[in-house]
Amino acid sequence: MLCPSCRSEQSRVLDSRTVESGSAIRRRRECSRCGTRFTTLERSILLVTKRNGVTEEFSREKVIRGVGRACQGLDVPEDALKVLAHEVEQSVRATHGAQVAANDVGLAILEPLRKLNEVAYLRFASVYKSFRSADDFENEIQLLRTLEAPDLS
Structure with a gap:
């Protein structure tokens, strides 16, 4: 780790x-050469392997963009x-x-999105699951209704 003041590695x-629900570690450090104190944030990298075999780093921004398109025109806050x-x-x-x-x-996106907004869920699922007809939508809506049905036992 390089000191931001003197560039020493010691x-x-x-x-x-731990921070961010355990996905990162915050460390307070002191340079052995000049005594400057500084903070580092260390994250583990999550890699996503695409269908074509290309591997890239997981991006929350990509998830937000993709789900955001499904939520377009709906009352879903950015937060x-x-x-x-x-x-x-x-x-x-x-x-x-x-x-x-x-x-x-x-x-992993489908279930939290279903809980957030069912219309956005259907939009996302229609692309993700490659819906081809109105029957595909009907089947998914029926599945949603089954999940929403109260347990009367």
């Missing part, structure tokens, strides 16, 4: 704590999209570790 850690993207990232990290298939990211 520093010691004074304090460490709710940020929370959803964070939830998706945490869920994917917990179930898949450091590398995940793009398809699994899409699956």
